[in-house]
Amino acid sequence: MSRASEILFNSRKVSRPSSLDCIEKIFDDFLEFHGDRCFADDCAMVGGIASLDGMPVTVVGIQKGHTVAENVSRRFGSPNPDGYRKVIRLMKQAEKFHRPIVEFINTSGAYPGKGAEERGQGEAIARCLFESAGIKTPIISIFIGEGGSGGALAMAAGDRVWMLENGMYAVLSPEGFASILWRDPSRSSEAAELMKITATDLLANGVIEKIIPEAPEGIENNVEYTTDFIKKDLIEEFKVLCAKPIDELLKERYERFRKFGEFEE
Amino acid sequence: MNLFKKKNYIPLGKTAQYNRHARAEEDYSDSPIIPNGLWVKCRHCSSTIYKKEMDEFQICPKCGGHFRIGARDRLNITCDEGSFEEFDADMTAKNPMGYPDYEKVLEKAREKSGLKDGVVTGKCTIGGYKAIIAVMDSNFMMGSMGSVVGEKITRAIEKSTEMKLPMIIFTTSGGARMQEGIISLMQMAKTSAAVRKHSDAGLLYVSVITDPTTGGVSASFANLGDIILAEPKSILGFAGRRVIEGTINEKLPPDFQSAEFQMEHGFVDKIVDRRNMKSTLVTILKLHCPKEVD
Ligand SMILES: [Zn+2]
Numbered sequence: 001m002s003r004a005s006e007i008l009f010n011s012r013k014v015s016r017p018s019s020l021d022c023i024e025k026i027f028d029d030f031l032e033f034h035g036d037r038c039f040a041d042d043c044a045m046v047g048g049i050a051s052l053d054g055m056p057v058t059v060v061g062i063q064k065g066h067t068v069a070e071n072v073s074r075r076f077g078s079p080n081p082d083g084y085r086k087v088i089r090l091m092k093q094a095e096k097f098h099r100p101i102v103e104f105i106n107t108s109g110a111y112p113g114k115g116a117e118e119r120g121q122g123e124a125i126a127r128c129l130f131e132s133a134g135i136k137t138p139i140i141s142i143f144i145g146e147g148g149s150g151g152a153l154a155m156a157a158g159d160r161v162w163m164l165e166n167g168m169y170a171v172l173s174p175e176g177f178a179s180i181l182w183r184d185p186s187r188s189s190e191a192a193e194l195m196k197i198t199a200t201d202l203l204a205n206g207v208i209e210k211i212i213p214e215a216p217e218g219i220e221n222n223v224e225y226t227t228d229f230i231k232k233d234l235i236e237e238f239k240v241l242c243a244k245p246i247d248e249l250l251k252e253r254y255e256r257f258r259k260f261g262e263f264e265e
Numbered sequence: 266m267n268l269f270k271k272k273n274y275i276p277l278g279k280t281a282q283y284n285r286h287a288r289a290e291e292d293y294s295d296s297p298i299i300p301n302g303l304w305v306k307c308r309h310c311s312s313t314i315y316k317k318e319m320d321e322f323q324i325c326p327k328c329g330g331h332f333r334i335g336a337r338d339r340l341n342i343t344c345d346e347g348s349f350e351e352f353d354a355d356m357t358a359k360n361p362m363g364y365p366d367y368e369k370v371l372e373k374a375r376e377k378s379g380l381k382d383g384v385v386t387g388k389c390t391i392g393g394y395k396a397i398i399a400v401m402d403s404n405f406m407m408g409s410m411g412s413v414v415g416e417k418i419t420r421a422i423e424k425s426t427e428m429k430l431p432m433i434i435f436t437t438s439g440g441a442r443m444q445e446g447i448i449s450l451m452q453m454a455k456t457s458a459a460v461r462k463h464s465d466a467g468l469l470y471v472s473v474i475t476d477p478t479t480g481g482v483s484a485s486f487a488n489l490g491d492i493i494l495a496e497p498k499s500i501l502g503f504a505g506r507r508v509i510e511g512t513i514n515e516k517l518p519p520d521f522q523s524a525e526f527q528m529e530h531g532f533v534d535k536i537v538d539r540r541n542m543k544s545t546l547v548t549i550l551k552l553h554c555p556k557e558v559d
Contacts, residue, residue, distance in 0.1 A: 110484075112504030112512050117522060120532050122483030122503035129457035130489055134465065149441070150453060150484040150503070157454045171441050171450045181443055194362060195446050207447055254458050258419070260451035261412035262361040265353060 004192040007199075008174060010166035011145045012108075014071070015220035017227070019061025019104035020046055022144060025227035026234070027052055027059060036085035039119060044075045044111070045083030047090045049099070053235050058094035060087045061104030062155065064145070077146075078111035081124035084154055088124075088131050095137050100238045103141040103155040108173060110151030125154040132157035138241035138249060140234060142212070143167040143199075159241055159253050162210040162233070164226060166219065168197040169207065206259065305332065309498065322539045331496050331539050333476060335378065336385040336402035339435055343543055344389035344398065351387040352421060358382055358413050362446040370406070370444065378404035382413035383438070386421040391433075392547030394554055397425035400435040403477070410482055411442030415452025418486065422459040422470075431469040431550060436487040437499075440480020453485035460489045469553045471546065474501045474524060474533065488532070492549060494542070495524035495533045502527075 001009070010016075023030050027050035034041040047060035064077035071077075087103070094101045110121050132139060132154075139158025147156070147169035156169075163169065170177075174191035178184055182191075196202070199211040212229050215222035241249060305314050309330025319325075321342055323332040334342075340349050360367045375381060383405040389398050399421045401408045408414075418434065425432040441449040463470055472490030476499035483503050487493075495501060502522035510517055520526050527533045537545045 110503065112508045114509060114513055114515075114517065114521075117502050117504060117509065118530050120488070120530065122479075122501070123488040123532055125484035125503070126457060126486070126488040129454050129485060130461050130464075133454075133458035133461040149450065150481055153450050153453055154484075157457075169447065171443060171446055177443060194364065196362065197447075202447065205447070207451065254462070257451060257454040257458055260448055260455055261416045262359040262445075262448060263356050263412045263416055264359060265356040 002189060002193050004174075004195075004198055005189040007166050007168055008192050008197065011168045013145075013220070014064070014066050016106075016145050016166075017219060017223045018066065019063050019106060019144065021223060022104055022142075022227055022230065023050065023059055023061065025223060026231045027057070030059065033090065034086075036082045036089055038082065038085055040080070040082040042080045042083030042086055043073055044077055044079040044107075045086050047086055052100075052102075052238070053231070055235075055238065056097070056099045057238075058090050058099045058101045059104075060090055060101070060155070062107045062152075064106050075111055077107045078109060079107065079151060080111050080113065080116045081119045081121050084110075084124035084128045087155060088128055091131060091135050091139075095135050098137060100138045100140070100242060101135070101158065102234060103139065103158065105141060105143045105147050105152050105155050106145035107148055107151050108146050109148040110154075125150050128154040129157050133253065134250065136246045136250070138238060138244075139253075140237060140241075142230065143169055143208070148173055157257070159249065159256070160210070160237060161208045162212055162230075163199040163202060163208045164212045164219070165199060165214040167199055169202055170195050170197040307332070324539060329497075329538075331476070331498065333403050333437070334539075335404055336380060336400040336435075339400045340385065340387075340389070340398070342539070343400075343435075343546070344391060345393065348390040349387050349398075350389070351385065352424065353386060353417050354381070356381065356413050356417060358411055358445070360444075361412065361448045362444065364444040364446075367444045374404075374406045378402055380405050382417070383408045383410070384414045384417050386417045388424075388428075388430075391543065391550060394431075394547065394550035396431045396433050396550065397421050397428070398433045398435075401437045401475075401482075403437045403439075406442065407439030408437045408482070409439050409442035409449075410452050410456075411445040411449045412452065414438075414442070415449070415455055418456050419452075419459045422456070422463050422486075426459075426463045426466050426468065429466070429468060431471065431554060432463060433471045433473065433546065434486060434490075435473045435475055436478040436482055437475045438478055438480065438482035438487075440482060450481065453481045456486045457489060460486050464489075464491070469549075471549060473537075473542070474527075475499050477501075479503065479505065493532070493534050494537050494545065495527065495535075496539055496542075497524060497536055499524045501533070 030050040032048040065071035141156040143163040215225035307325040310328035474495035
């Protein structure tokens with residue numbers, strides 16, 4: 001198995017810590033809040049407020065389950081538009097109360113359902129990107145497992161994007177890529193290699209700023225090893241980001257995404 | 266006429282570029298991409314139409330169904346004559362992921378569309394009102410958004426922010442350009458952030474949905490207009506029909522994700538017939554901008 005295929009496999013393990021597992025280890029006083037104030041409470045998206053070493057923060061995350069039953073109830077971590085609208089609502093609340101925002105990402109993509117389309121999946125993701133570009137408080141996103149397409153990007157449009165050692169992020173799943181471009185899903189491992197989905201590749205091309213290590217014995221056997229790093233890094237990074245004047249923060253956030261593109265003219 | 270109803274007389278474009286979110290090309294096998302042949306089949310009423318029967322609006326003379334229209338033709342029916350000044354006309358794609366044969370795929374798309382990439386941008390006047398305009402073209406790799414589309418649209422939006430002009434984007438896209446990988450995905454954040462700045466400056470952005478607008482483009486600037494117009498029966502959606510049907514294990518109604526469906530669900534302001542598009546845009550511009558004379 002190539003390194004990319006191995007990481008793809010690891011990123012999807014049901015034993016990996018979920019967003020709620022990470023939240024529980026990193027923050028104190030987590031209060032989960034529900035609903036988008038429009039239509040529903042999306043079970044694939046969790047969010048609320050908590051304390052990061054004494055500092056109030058807003059936390060949101062895409063939630064997968066550890067068992068089949070839990071995964072079914074969480075729609076396998078594929079949010080509906082209501083989930084993205086919950087994120088927007090909590091981001092605006094964070095802005096109002098000057099709380100930094102932490103976003104955990106773990107999804108193969110936004111849910112491709114009938115109701116999701118009826119309620120504007122595209123609009124919800126677009127609005128999340130639009131709002132993220134202007135929210136006047138620091139945003140740090142962390143890929144803890146899978147990161148697939150626009151449904152992941154919606155939550156990775158802030159000031160810093162980090163990734164666990166065995167996380168991945170791609171424009172679509174390597175299986176989807178292989179079946180669409182080559183009409184051959186069995187070539188997914190070749191696609192995974194080509195697509196540069198690993199944290200190392202993404203760090204090299206500037207899509208992420210930091211790789212967070214996982215314990216040698218496997219993350220599922222030592223979650224604290226990783227969450228201790230996350231906690232320490234969040235505390236340090238928010239010190240830097242919160243010290244910046246808002247205009248500068250937003251300007252740098254704009255530049256962060258403005259730079260992507262390779263073309264000739 | 267019967268002679269021409271045979272399927273093999275209709276040389277429909279066969280493009281292999283589509284993505285998970287977009288509707289697969291097969292879904293469009295009867296789509297009205299006008300090929301080099303003399304006859305085209307209307308997707309809406311299945312009539313075979315002699316191309317010369319259609320005027321510059323490319324509307325089915327039998328049923329009024331809208332055929333897909335290229336970027337240049339769209340500019341001709343939208344901008345005041347001679348007013349269009351193109352931006353970044355020579356920008357071309359690179360191969361950031363080292364995708365095998367991407368150069369060949371691009372070359373084919375250039376031949377098919379007569380364009381360098383999937384969008385044409387520039388400055389123009391519409392009914393005398395100045396505007397920045399971007400028109401996507403489904404003949405170029407299904408209007409997929411890679412670096413060139415993302416960069417040209419971002420620059421056009423930035424230019425309209427800088428010049429304090431309204432922005433008009435005609436969208437059509439199968440989604441992100443797979444062959445450019447993660448860089449394509451980043452174009453969604455980049456364009457949406459540019460729309461945000463434009464919006465914060467108090468400027469008008471009209472997005473016009475044309476068939477089809479799906480995937481990453483629907484999940485970024487297409488759905489962010491202050492005013493969202495759509496051509497009749499154009500498809501606007503995030504996930505592709507077959508992907509959804511596969512997920513929920515049921516057949517979707519025929520009008521699913523159509524402009525009419527989207528208006529009913531609250532995602533489109535107004536459905537506008539192509540023949541009335543320019544006059545509708547002029548009215549919108551009139552109600553937002555003081556008329557400027559050069
Ligand atoms: Zn017709």
